[in-house]
Amino acid sequence: MxxxxxxxxxxxxxxxxxxxxxxxxxxxxxxxxxxxxxxxxxxxxxxxxxxxxxxxxxxxxxxxxxxxxxxxxxxxxxxxxxxxxxxxxxxxxxxxxxxxxxxxxxxxxxxxKASYGFLTVDQLAPGKDLWLLASGTGLGPFLSILHDPAVWQHYERLIVAHSVRHSSELAWRDEIAGIPKGELFAEAKATLIYLPVVTREPGATALAERIPLLLADGRLEDAAASPLKVATSRVLVCGNPEMTRDLRKMLAARGFATNRRGIPGQMAFEKYW
Ligand SMILES: Cc1cc2nc3c(=O)[nH]c(=O)nc-3n(C[C@H](O)[C@H](O)[C@H](O)COP(=O)(O)OP(=O)(O)OC[C@H]3O[C@@H](n4cnc5c(N)ncnc54)[C@H](O)[C@@H]3O)c2cc1C
Ligand SMILES: NC(=O)c1ccc[n+]([C@@H]2O[C@H](COP(=O)([O-])OP(=O)(O)OC[C@H]3O[C@@H](n4cnc5c(N)ncnc54)[C@H](OP(=O)(O)O)[C@@H]3O)[C@@H](O)[C@H]2O)c1
The missing domain is CATH 2.40.30.10 (Translation factors)
Structure with missing residues (x-):
């Protein structure tokens, strides 16, 4: 007992x-x-x-x-x-x-009592743009990161892409938009770019296909009005394991690397199953 x-x-x-x-x-x-x-x-x-x-x-x-x-x-x-x-x-x-x-x-x-993981900005080398790419509940850790005032100081752009099946699953959509208005963020340097992606409800969002496809054909970068560059872009990916695997391959092909032996990289991943 x-x-x-x-x-x-x-x-x-x-x-x-x-x-x-x-x-x-x-x-x-x-x-x-x-x-x-x-x-x-x-x-x-x-x-x-x-x-x-x-x-x-x-x-x-x-x-x-x-x-x-x-x-x-x-x-x-x-x-x-x-x-x-x-x-x-x-x-x-x-x-x-x-x-x-x-x-x-x-x-x-x-x-x-303990916390774990490597999906943290301290895994990343300094950069200008922080891309947070989530499917489903993979948005959760990014909400925590977006509430960190230091992140808004260190980056120029925070680009959040959240892919869900239905628009009702776009959790915390309004809260995310409201973060920069909070008093802790009065000195924020970064601009927030929020890209909702609804995949099973045609017309719900401008972006309606899976994130790896949107990255492959350039639509994700177009929508963010920011190119993904090894020199300045940093990427965190969370959620569906096939999505994390595909994005890892695609980003590696473009020269992005994960943290290796304490040397900060340009990308980090967490898969949920
Ligand atoms: C590091 C880490 C962090 C995680 N954080 C979260 C989180 O914040 N929120 C969350 O909901 N889950 C999260 N998960 C998944 C979570 O631990 C459980 O797997 C999930 O709650 C389902 O548990 P279950 O026992 O009901 O089914 P399980 O037997 O654990 O899973 C059965 C199947 O459900 C599917 N599945 C599991 N989790 C998810 C998910 N999150 N989204 C879509 N499909 C899923 C997969 O097909 C999986 O094989 C995380 C997993 C890991 C490894
Ligand atoms: N979401 C629901 O309506 C719902 C309802 C009841 C139960 N569930 C259960 O919840 C689990 C799934 O939850 P979920 O919808 O949060 O997660 P999910 O299936 O991972 O889907 C979330 C988002 O990720 C996309 N996605 C799926 N596979 C991908 C891949 N390989 N690469 C890139 N993107 C990918 C989906 O696009 P696609 O739409 O193209 O797959 C969707 O936009 C399942 O076990 C399901 O049984 C879900």
Whole structure:
């Protein structure tokens, strides 16, 4: 049996590992936002010792004590927020998706105390344009990065392309547009270029094909009015594994490289399955 003192505080297990600190905390769900019946973003309380870099992921645990399902989830909230935020798609029959479907405000969710990953701007050499290319829930870590004022100081252009099947899945569209108006961004140097891509709803967006195709035929660069150049462009890609694989190949063919042995590169990737 677990003894839970208070959400966000450390937990101690009774039994075999009595007295040992757990690697996770129990947090409370503060709010849920259903974008569609299968796409939800939610906020939880934040353990005061939880640290992460925008772009990182952590692990979430749901289910009964004897059958907890853990899955990695990117942090969508800002590093300075006093809550954590996540976005999740419900996959039919998925072991995590099923308990997630039942999640309600006030419920407990386990959050790993550590954060992980390499989809961070510190993996990249200095540059002028930061391209954030996401499919589906892959937008989550980019929301966190976009809330980092330093990013708006270091780059001249922040180009966000978000590919989804239906326009209702363009999560945080208005919030993203509003970021530069926030008081933390008064000194921002960068311009935001937001490119929504809806692939299964003809006419919903000007760009309507998968991101690798849009990159291959030049339409992505045209829409951003910015050429992708090794010297000045930096690229982060997140989401569908086939998309990350295809974009990696295409960018490598144009001279882009990932961080190697501590030498910052021009691109970084995270695939979700
Ligand atoms: C580093 C990392 C970070 C991740 N961050 C997120 C996140 O922020 N939000 C999120 O929703 N998921 C994220 N995922 C995926 C997530 O961990 C789970 O796979 C997902 O929630 C489904 O879990 P499941 O147990 O229901 O199904 P699983 O058995 O894990 O997955 C079943 C199938 O569902 C599909 N699938 C899984 N995840 C997604 C997805 N995100 N979008 C579309 N199809 C998917 C794939 O076809 C997969 O084979 C991340 C994965 C990794 C590796
Ligand atoms: N989105 C929904 O309406 C919906 C509803 C119920 C359940 N689900 C479940 O959720 C999962 C899929 O979720 P999702 O729609 O967020 O993710 P997704 O299938 O990865 O699609 C998200 C976006 O990525 C694009 N994409 C897909 N494969 C690509 C590739 N190889 N290269 C480049 N782009 C690619 C899609 O374009 P295309 O449209 O061209 O594929 C879409 O624009 C599935 O398990 C599904 O069963 C989804």
């Amino acid at each position: 677990n003894t839970i003192t208070e959400p966000g505080l450390e937990l101690f297990r009774e039994g075999g590992d009595a007295g040992q600190k757990d690697k996770w905390t129990a947090e409370r769900v503060l709010s849920l936002r259903w974008w569609t019946p299968t796409l939800v973003s939610f906020r939880t309380t934040r353990y005061r010792g939880f640290r992460f870099t925008p772009g990182h992921y952590t692990r979430l645990g749901l289910g009964a004590d004897d059958s907890i399902v853990w899955r990695p989830f990117s942090l969508a909230s800002a590093a300075y927020d006093d809550f954590l935020e996540f976005i999740a798609v419900l996959v039919p029959g998925g072991a995590f998706s099923e308990p997630l479907r039942q999640l309600r405000v006030g419920d407990t969710i386990r959050v790993d």
